[in-house]
Amino acid sequence: MLNYLVRRIALAVVVLFGLLVATFFIIHLVPGDPVRAVLQGPAPPAVVAQVRHELGLDEPILTQFGHYISNTFQGHFGTSFALGASVASIIGQRLGPSAALIGYAMLIAVLIGVPLAIWAALRPHGWVDTAIRVATTVSFAMPAFWLGLMLALIFGLDLGWFPVAGYSGGVGGILRTLTLPALALGLALSAVVVRTLRSSLLEVLQSEYIEAARSRGLRDLRVVSKHALRNSVMNTLTILTVNVGFLIGGTVVIEQVFQIPGLGTLLVSSVVKRDYQMIQALALLAGTAVVLASLAADIAQAFLDPRVRLAGR
Amino acid sequence: MSTIDVLAEPSGPTPAVEVRRRGRIVRDLPLEAKIGAAMLVVLFLAGLLAPLIAPYGQNQLDLANIFSGPSGSHLFGTDGTGRDVFSRTLYALRLDLAIVLAVTYPPLMVGVLVGAVAGYFGGIVDAVLARIVDTMIAFPFMILVIAVIAIVGPGVKGVLIGVPIVAWALYARLARSEMLVLREQQFMLATTALGYSKRRAILRHALPNLLRSSLIYSTLDMVVNLLLLASLAYLGLGAQPPNAELGSIISDGQSTLLSAWWVATLPGLVVVLFGIGAGLLGDGLSDGQLRGRLQ
Numbered sequence: 001m002l003n004y005l006v007r008r009i010a011l012a013v014v015v016l017f018g019l020l021v022a023t024f025f026i027i028h029l030v031p032g033d034p035v036r037a038v039l040q041g042p043a044p045p046a047v048v049a050q051v052r053h054e055l056g057l058d059e060p061i062l063t064q065f066g067h068y069i070s071n072t073f074q075g076h077f078g079t080s081f082a083l084g085a086s087v088a089s090i091i092g093q094r095l096g097p098s099a100a101l102i103g104y105a106m107l108i109a110v111l112i113g114v115p116l117a118i119w120a121a122l123r124p125h126g127w128v129d130t131a132i133r134v135a136t137t138v139s140f141a142m143p144a145f146w147l148g149l150m151l152a153l154i155f156g157l158d159l160g161w162f163p164v165a166g167y168s169g170g171v172g173g174i175l176r177t178l179t180l181p182a183l184a185l186g187l188a189l190s191a192v193v194v195r196t197l198r199s200s201l202l203e204v205l206q207s208e209y210i211e212a213a214r215s216r217g218l219r220d221l222r223v224v225s226k227h228a229l230r231n232s233v234m235n236t237l238t239i240l241t242v243n244v245g246f247l248i249g250g251t252v253v254i255e256q257v258f259q260i261p262g263l264g265t266l267l268v269s270s271v272v273k274r275d276y277q278m279i280q281a282l283a284l285l286a287g288t289a290v291v292l293a294s295l296a297a298d299i300a301q302a303f304l305d306p307r308v309r310l311a312g313r
Numbered sequence: 314m315s316t317i318d319v320l321a322e323p324s325g326p327t328p329a330v331e332v333r334r335r336g337r338i339v340r341d342l343p344l345e346a347k348i349g350a351a352m353l354v355v356l357f358l359a360g361l362l363a364p365l366i367a368p369y370g371q372n373q374l375d376l377a378n379i380f381s382g383p384s385g386s387h388l389f390g391t392d393g394t395g396r397d398v399f400s401r402t403l404y405a406l407r408l409d410l411a412i413v414l415a416v417t418y419p420p421l422m423v424g425v426l427v428g429a430v431a432g433y434f435g436g437i438v439d440a441v442l443a444r445i446v447d448t449m450i451a452f453p454f455m456i457l458v459i460a461v462i463a464i465v466g467p468g469v470k471g472v473l474i475g476v477p478i479v480a481w482a483l484y485a486r487l488a489r490s491e492m493l494v495l496r497e498q499q500f501m502l503a504t505t506a507l508g509y510s511k512r513r514a515i516l517r518h519a520l521p522n523l524l525r526s527s528l529i530y531s532t533l534d535m536v537v538n539l540l541l542l543a544s545l546a547y548l549g550l551g552a553q554p555p556n557a558e559l560g561s562i563i564s565d566g567q568s569t570l571l572s573a574w575w576v577a578t579l580p581g582l583v584v585v586l587f588g589i590g591a592g593l594l595g596d597g598l599s600d601g602q603l604r605g606r607l608q
Contacts, residue, residue: 015447015448143540143581143585148562246454252371271462271467287456
């Protein structure tokens, strides 16, 4: 168990280091000069040299990489030259709406996906299963932003139930402003949950202890809810964490559709303004979130699954 | 011997027999795979023939007919400058499908080869490769492509560079795990016993088997890539005017969603149709493969 944990954490550290290298070189592969981008126009050579020095861009590349790593560990991500404030503080202000949107979308994916997966697994290849399969194919095929627009058109503009733009905090505010965006994002994920959970349920339902439960005369739904589902909780958790990257990518587009002041809209405006410092920090943050989520899921699985927990005893 | 092995052994049955078997495999495809394949063929043809079948030019203005709804002369209606949305959709589909093919299949070939070599030889090469693949897959795909676009500037180029950087990794993982099973099978062991070179064993005997699942997976990958393209174009980071992508047409229609719903809605439906077609084909093919294995 300890052995497994140490190996798993070491692997995460390796991947995180890879992310640091990748995000560092993103800035240095820029064909344009970051200094020109800061100055936003022609400037005398002396000024260019001074700004270059302030940004530390005149030092050897390995020294710069060393600075980047030590700054990152101290939480210094530099100053956004487009917004004129510290990158860390801007990200801090924008984190809330994005985190709420991702959490809400996951909740919706589970609330829709898990019951449908059970329903489909009870009678594989029956008409319910087929209908659910068609529905997941359709919902997976829809671009999230297009679905968002359609939801905004129907439930926002036409029926007037929800606002079509903006964000407000608090539970009430989130329910009002984030329900449509979270639905747009969560429906595609629910298709993934249904597909994966259904096939893992089917596998479990063919195992011997399920046969035993059935031969004791337990009803299908009870067999599934009491015995099979417990085995599938971890699967669902894994599906959700594997798709954190997908959700982060999705928020970028969905936030744009509903004009939510989160990290996604920040990323898009930073790309337009070529605010490299900000892009670098956001890319690092997104990658780190994915790595930590999958690490957390694996550790949770290690504690919950006796086959992993007791291995090596 | 299962169907897969028969297909993999070029030195096995005579060519005539093989052709007949392949023909039967196509006929035996489940109905959903046939429907899916038909949908994809129609959409690819529509894109390919866009300049011939589009009733209007992609940027042909008609200021007398702005925001006219779907009708016989304008199937998808017109936009704020009187451009025919159906013609624009056809041209956008042409561009998007060409990009989708370009960012799906070359990485597939690279990934399968890398995965096959890693799985065949194992050892340190395999271990290093597995870590690189892990890092690649850990990175949120969309963010990486957007970061590349930030570097090279908005446009198709960012997608053409950004997607293949990551896309090969999934195929490498898939091919590697299959190779681990494959290399222990009779016909692969036979290549060693017969003294075939490793190159011949991998390229001529293992690869056809590995390609099979990768090609099935690629139907899903095409959908993912098309959705990514549409999203980037929607954000204004894709092809720049005068060229249109499906996502940029939808984005144009967003501000007039209530008064002219068709501009944003109908091009989106085309994306959905492609996704459904590819989904049906992929599902049907993987079911067919499973049945083939069980026989």
